[in-house]
Amino acid sequence: MKLLEDRIKAEGKIYPGNIVKVDGFVNHRIDVKLLKEIGKEFYRLFADSGVNKIVTIEASGIAFACATAMELGCDVVFAKKSGHKNVGDDVYTEKVISFTKGREYDIVISKDYLSKEDKVLIIDDFLADGNAAKGLIGIVEASGADVVGIGIVIEKGFQPGGALLRGIGIRVESLAIIDSIDGNTITFR
Amino acid sequence: MKLLEDRIKAEGKIYPGNIVKVDGFVNHRIDVKLLKEIGKEFYRLFADSGVNKIVTIEASGIAFACATAMELGCDVVFAKKSGHKNVGDDVYTEKVISFTKGREYDIVISKDYLSKEDKVLIIDDFLADGNAAKGLIGIVEASGADVVGIGIVIEKGFQPGGALLRGIGIRVESLAIIDSIDGNTITFR
Numbered sequence: 001m002k003l004l005e006d007r008i009k010a011e012g013k014i015y016p017g018n019i020v021k022v023d024g025f026v027n028h029r030i031d032v033k034l035l036k037e038i039g040k041e042f043y044r045l046f047a048d049s050g051v052n053k054i055v056t057i058e059a060s061g062i063a064f065a066c067a068t069a070m071e072l073g074c075d076v077v078f079a080k081k082s083g084h085k086n087v088g089d090d091v092y093t094e095k096v097i098s099f100t101k102g103r104e105y106d107i108v109i110s111k112d113y114l115s116k117e118d119k120v121l122i123i124d125d126f127l128a129d130g131n132a133a134k135g136l137i138g139i140v141e142a143s144g145a146d147v148v149g150i151g152i153v154i155e156k157g158f159q160p161g162g163a164l165l166r167g168i169g170i171r172v173e174s175l176a177i178i179d180s181i182d183g184n185t186i187t188f189r
Numbered sequence: 190m191k192l193l194e195d196r197i198k199a200e201g202k203i204y205p206g207n208i209v210k211v212d213g214f215v216n217h218r219i220d221v222k223l224l225k226e227i228g229k230e231f232y233r234l235f236a237d238s239g240v241n242k243i244v245t246i247e248a249s250g251i252a253f254a255c256a257t258a259m260e261l262g263c264d265v266v267f268a269k270k271s272g273h274k275n276v277g278d279d280v281y282t283e284k285v286i287s288f289t290k291g292r293e294y295d296i297v298i299s300k301d302y303l304s305k306e307d308k309v310l311i312i313d314d315f316l317a318d319g320n321a322a323k324g325l326i327g328i329v330e331a332s333g334a335d336v337v338g339i340g341i342v343i344e345k346g347f348q349p350g351g352a353l354l355r356g357i358g359i360r361v362e363s364l365a366i367i368d369s370i371d372g373n374t375i376t377f378r
Contacts, residue, residue, distance in 0.1 A: 030264060030265040063251055066221060
């Protein structure tokens with residue numbers, strides 16, 4: 001998605017350790033015009049896939065999941081990170097290792113909101129090692145629902161998540177794939 | 190907002206301690222049709238207020254902030270809860286006591302994304318004791334920006350947050366105000 005790649009080139013901030021910060025338009029301040037276009041692009045990619053539910057994970061995935069759901073006309077369920085009193089006990093749960101936080105946490109979705117009839121599109125802002133995505137796939141499959149595909153705003157192509165997920169037959173559509181960061185130069189796939 | 194009140198009556202689950210769970214359409218599964226209507230209602234209420242930025246707090250506020258921002262045509266900034274490596278050090282921060290989690294945490298917004306020219310609408314899903322809202326107001330005021338008002342999806346009118354905020358001159362618009370819960374009967378203001 002050229003609009004997104006251009007924005008990453010213009011405003012992404014590069015830090016040591018192959019970190020690209022896009023908090024100016026993706027995961028702290030959200031550019032709502034770009035958000036709408038991202039929703040439309042995921043709609044274009046998945047409109048014919050029979051999706052009836054979008055699953056994401058709090059917090060940064062929620063905006064993109066909702067923008068996509070508005071186009072597809074379906075509901076969103078967002079996985080919560082552990083420590084929520086008000087989810088109840090009847091949940092699907094998986095353990096996830098966070099790349100940015102450097103620790104392990106549980107993610108949960110209430111069993112009330114996934115069923116074996118669901119055709120689920122997973123949406124998230126970033127794909128790096130694929131840990132959050134694997135956790136969400138585990139939860140969706142535990143419910144008996146189908147994972148139709150995964151829509152990612154920015155994939156870090158030099159980390160193993162994308163290859164790993166595609167390798168097990170999951171359809172992964174990333175709107176921008178960063179293949180390398182060399183000094184101040186970002187190269188897209 | 191009658192659509193929302195009817196939904197709370199039909200699907201809200203009442204638990205001991207005046208807890209109303211609306212995780213079926215507000216804060217775990219999000220009904221995207223209702224979400225759009227909520228965005229339109231906040232637009233109707235605040236369209237003439239000169240809002241150029243919406244501020245919310247992760248995670249459940251993000252969907253409603255984005256739906257409203259899509260109508261108003263402005264950007265969203267969401268406050269992060271502490272522990273984020275990737276926000277940087279140059280931040281506004283406030284301490285917040287969580288009603289549902291029963292503990293204190295820090296909320297932060299990067300100084301890059303608020304300025305004294307901003308006219309800010311604060312959006313959140315719930316207002317109870319008003320602690321999150323007070324924290325967000327503190328951050329917005331620390332930046333020199335104006336708080337134009339606060340838009341709340343569900344206010345618990347029997348808790349002190351709404352009266353406290355209105356008492357200090359803040360315009361608070363809640364789409365549903367629950368005044369009392371008696372057995373299985375919810376009474377709206």
